[in-house]
Amino acid sequence: MTLPAIRRVSGTALPLRGDDVDTDRIIPARFLVSITFEGLGAHAFEDDRLSLKAKGETHPLDDARFWGARILLVNRNFGCGSSREHAPQALFRGGIRAVVGESFSEIFFGNSVAIGLPCVTLSRDSVGELQTLVEGAPKSAFSLDLESGTLVAEGKTFSVSIPANAREAFLSGHWDGTSMLLDRFEAVEELAKRLPYVAGF
Amino acid sequence: MAATLLSKVWDLHSVRKLPTGQTQLFVGLHLVHEVTSPQAFEMLRARGWKVPFPSRTVATVDHIIPTLSLARPFADAQAEEMLTSLQRNCRDFGVPLYDLGSLEQGIVHVIGPEMGLTQPGMTIACGDSHTSTHGAFGALAFGIGTSQVRDVLASQCLAMDPMKLRRIDVTGRLAPGVYAKDVILAIIRTLGVKGGVGYAYEYGGEAVEHMSMDERMTLCNMSIEGGARAGYVNPDAVTFAYLKGRPAAPKGDAWERAVAWWSLMASDPDAAYDDRVTLDGAALEPHVTWGINPAQSASVTGRVPKAADAAPEARVQIAEALEYMGFAGGEAIAGTKIDVAFIGSCTNGRLSDLREAARVVKGRRVAKGVKALAVPGSNAVRLAAENEGLDAVFREAGFEWRGAGCSMCLAMNPDRLEGREVCASSSNRNFKGRQGSPTGRTLLMSPAMVAAAALAGEVTDVRQVLGDGR
Ligand code: SF4
Numbered sequence: 001m002t003l004p005a006i007r008r009v010s011g012t013a014l015p016l017r018g019d020d021v022d023t024d025r026i027i028p029a030r031f032l033v034s035i036t037f038e039g040l041g042a043h044a045f046e047d048d049r050l051s052l053k054a055k056g057e058t059h060p061l062d063d064a065r066f067w068g069a070r071i072l073l074v075n076r077n078f079g080c081g082s083s084r085e086h087a088p089q090a091l092f093r094g095g096i097r098a099v100v101g102e103s104f105s106e107i108f109f110g111n112s113v114a115i116g117l118p119c120v121t122l123s124r125d126s127v128g129e130l131q132t133l134v135e136g137a138p139k140s141a142f143s144l145d146l147e148s149g150t151l152v153a154e155g156k157t158f159s160v161s162i163p164a165n166a167r168e169a170f171l172s173g174h175w176d177g178t179s180m181l182l183d184r185f186e187a188v189e190e191l192a193k194r195l196p197y198v199a200g201f
Numbered sequence: 202m203a204a205t206l207l208s209k210v211w212d213l214h215s216v217r218k219l220p221t222g223q224t225q226l227f228v229g230l231h232l233v234h235e236v237t238s239p240q241a242f243e244m245l246r247a248r249g250w251k252v253p254f255p256s257r258t259v260a261t262v263d264h265i266i267p268t269l270s271l272a273r274p275f276a277d278a279q280a281e282e283m284l285t286s287l288q289r290n291c292r293d294f295g296v297p298l299y300d301l302g303s304l305e306q307g308i309v310h311v312i313g314p315e316m317g318l319t320q321p322g323m324t325i326a327c328g329d330s331h332t333s334t335h336g337a338f339g340a341l342a343f344g345i346g347t348s349q350v351r352d353v354l355a356s357q358c359l360a361m362d363p364m365k366l367r368r369i370d371v372t373g374r375l376a377p378g379v380y381a382k383d384v385i386l387a388i389i390r391t392l393g394v395k396g397g398v399g400y401a402y403e404y405g406g407e408a409v410e411h412m413s414m415d416e417r418m419t420l421c422n423m424s425i426e427g428g429a430r431a432g433y434v435n436p437d438a439v440t441f442a443y444l445k446g447r448p449a450a451p452k453g454d455a456w457e458r459a460v461a462w463w464s465l466m467a468s469d470p471d472a473a474y475d476d477r478v479t480l481d482g483a484a485l486e487p488h489v490t491w492g493i494n495p496a497q498s499a500s501v502t503g504r505v506p507k508a509a510d511a512a513p514e515a516r517v518q519i520a521e522a523l524e525y526m527g528f529a530g531g532e533a534i535a536g537t538k539i540d541v542a543f544i545g546s547c548t549n550g551r552l553s554d555l556r557e558a559a560r561v562v563k564g565r566r567v568a569k570g571v572k573a574l575a576v577p578g579s580n581a582v583r584l585a586a587e588n589e590g591l592d593a594v595f596r597e598a599g600f601e602w603r604g605a606g607c608s609m610c611l612a613m614n615p616d617r618l619e620g621r622e623v624c625a626s627s628s629n630r631n632f633k634g635r636q637g638s639p640t641g642r643t644l645l646m647s648p649a650m651v652a653a654a655a656l657a658g659e660v661t662d663v664r665q666v667l668g669d670g671r
Binding site for chain 1: 213219220236237243244250254265283330344345346351355360398428455458459518521630633635640
């Protein structure tokens with residue numbers, strides 16, 4: 001079964017500055033005590049938001065100027081730490097449809113692909129430029145095109161990177177990998193028979 | 202041609218090249234727990250898929266279980282729902298479950314090895330980032346997300362991209378009072394929290410060769426904190442001695458054949474690596490984290506950094522960490538006051554960890570005002586510790602002795618920090634809010650160092666406690 005292809009994400013953007021933002025911050029563990037992913041969107045970055053609020057400051061997620069944003073702008077090593085898929089799920093359920101950043105933790109990246117959330121990378125300078133742009137003009141129009149590997153922001157074009165495999169998965173609608181893994185199941189059974197610890201030493 | 206364990210195990214488990222360019226990799230052992238599996242089982246039901254290899258799958262419950270009372274239903278209705286749903290899922294899909302109250306229940310990364318399920322040459326996956334722990338046995342073990350848990354349940358396979366391999370040699374022998382925890386904290390401090398992205402780590406060298414399996418598990422456990430998805434130690438006589446006689450280990454003639462095959466899996470001596478790093482193990486001191494990621498640590502004789510002294514790139518991050526932790530910058534890390542001491546977790550909740558900590562606290566008292574918890578990583582660890590009388594040693598010193606589980610490693614059960622409490626913790630993550638209070642503070646260190654901190658009420662060099670003539 002093939003899922004809908006993901007070629008393009010357009011909309012406004014939300015700047016979220018900081019390196020090494022871990023998944024405990026994206027979705028604190030206490031919200032993992034549930035058997036579904038429902039309702040996670042409302043709790044994204046909850047602790048960061050509360051602590052800023054206590055200081056009289058506003059987290060970008062609480063800033064009405066950025067409401068409705070579909071593209072998240074982040075910095076280096078975004079999504080490090082715990083493997084919880086709840087992190088991309090919380091972002092996705094909060095309306096985010098693509099993440100643009102300097103770099104991503106591998107597990108976060110993989111989890112994001114698996115739920116249909118493209119993560120693409122740009123240089124530190126370009127990410128900073130885009131974050132500054134959006135902070136000044138929150139309604140700037142962004143359009144990410146996975147096919148051409150470009151991000152157009154207010155008319156200016158940036159070329160973004162995404163690993164070829166992930167790009168192919170989005171464009172071909174193979175980002176939900178299970179069906180693909182079940183395609184040649186005889187080969188899996190054959191291989192299992194050759195492994196001594198499965199077949200018996 | 203000379204090959205590494207990584208490439209041997211990878212090749213043996215490769216089913217085919219996928220249309221996306223990734224490799225379809227067979228998973229030899231799939232470990233399941235209550236937090237990351239319910240949505241995956243639900244997706245199987247929705248598609249009408251079955252679990253084709255239920256006997257290559259094992260489930261347990263660890264994150265949400267209370268460590269004080271196992272009475273059902275749990276006070277937390279959502280935790281109760283998670284356990285009930287795991288029980289139902291395992292029943293419906295034929296997956297063996299080491300359930301609450303069973304002798305085998307415990308933290309998933311503690312029970313796999315102690316039951317002998319974790320073996321050299323395997324591929325192991327679990328919806329939990331600390332799956333790297335199992336690499337201690339010379340297995341290729343990595344954490345996966347919930348969609349991948351679904352993939353493995355439904356197909357026993359994963360779509361994987363290749364990993365590069367970094368060999369990390371720890372030379373010399375560790376000094377007394379210095380443990381595997383200090384080694385891995387030092388490695389992460391040196392290479393950074395993202396130094397391992399794209400890599401698996403192969404640990405070796407004299408210090409690692411002399412480590413027990415418990416210590417090798419601590420080392421591999423925190424590979425992920427350095428960004429490496431997997432970390433492993435080549436299987437050797439220490440590995441085989443640990444596995445011999447374990448419930449799931451091969452028996453009789455099969456044992457000899459297994460040892461022969463396992464030995465073949467080890468990296469060849471002249472194998473090539475993508476990168477090599479060497480660390481002087483003999484020079485290492487006990488480590489303590491001062492910040493909000495595991496790379497932000499110092500020797501116990503060292504100081505908390507000043508943001509102004511750091512490279513411009515790092516300043517903002519250090520300043521953020523110092524502000525959160527309440528450090529001015531520049532103070533000695535020893536002497537930092539603590540409110541809570543936590544010994545446990547999949548990093549350091551094994552029998553040898555409890556023994557080392559008990560050796561420190563024996564005949565002494567926890568400082569006034571410090572809440573101290575000793576939490577075995579599994580029921581088997583708990584029973585073994587109680588047989589040796591370690592529970593009594595902890596209790597007499599003023600520690601609480603708890604039931605097995607993840608406990609205060611993360612905030613998914615009743616054990617958590619309150620307000621801005623500072624916790625000396627043997628766990629693996631010092632992220633903001635990790636231990637349950639959004640403003641709680643975590644100092645990572647070895648179990649022996651946690652024990653010393655509990656006695657003094659502040660961060661203390663455990664070598665002084667151990668060295669005072671007893
Ligand atoms: S002890 Fe901590 S790190 Fe280990 S599995 Fe449990 S929650 Fe995760």
